[in-house]
Amino acid sequence: MSSNPSQFFDTDAWRERMDERWFDTGVAMAEAGAVDLVAVEDEKVTAHVTGSAGALYVVTLRAPAGEGACTCPGFEKFGACKHQAAVVTAANAADLSKVRDRVARLRDGLALDSREALVERLVELARLQPAVLAALEGR
Numbered sequence: 001m002s003s004n005p006s007q008f009f010d011t012d013a014w015r016e017r018m019d020e021r022w023f024d025t026g027v028a029m030a031e032a033g034a035v036d037l038v039a040v041e042d043e044k045v046t047a048h049v050t051g052s053a054g055a056l057y058v059v060t061l062r063a064p065a066g067e068g069a070c071t072c073p074g075f076e077k078f079g080a081c082k083h084q085a086a087v088v089t090a091a092n093a094a095d096l097s098k099v100r101d102r103v104a105r106l107r108d109g110l111a112l113d114s115r116e117a118l119v120e121r122l123v124e125l126a127r128l129q130p131a132v133l134a135a136l137e138g139r
Contacts, residue, residue: 009065017080018084036050046060
């Protein structure tokens with residue numbers, strides 16, 4: 001396990017999965033604020049990472065050193081990427097109880113909306129985000 005037992009992820013195990021430069025780049029990305037931790041559910045972390053060219057990637061990782069995925073081309077090609085390293089770094093530095101509460105607050109807030117209000121929210125998101133439109137259409 002990594003040198004800090006309170007860390008959510010085993011940094012050493014994740015570091016061994018990829019080129020050292022990738023990992024170091026991921027650390028720098030996390031330190032620069034490129035990671036938005038979205039959800040922590042059981043041992044799974046979901047995050048949005050802004051890449052160096054401005055693209056947004058979705059990263060999912062299982063703790064402490066399990067499988068993970070990223071929507072970037074590097075992950076598809078190599079099975080590991082700097083965005084994963086960025087999430088490992090950001091999650092280990094964060095107060096994950098606040099991230100857990102984030103999804104709970106979102107769910108609670110959405111539960112207060114009427115069905116019609118939720119439908120309108122989804123339609124507006126679909127208008128603004130092609131990926132949301134495709135997901136809602138089942139593509």
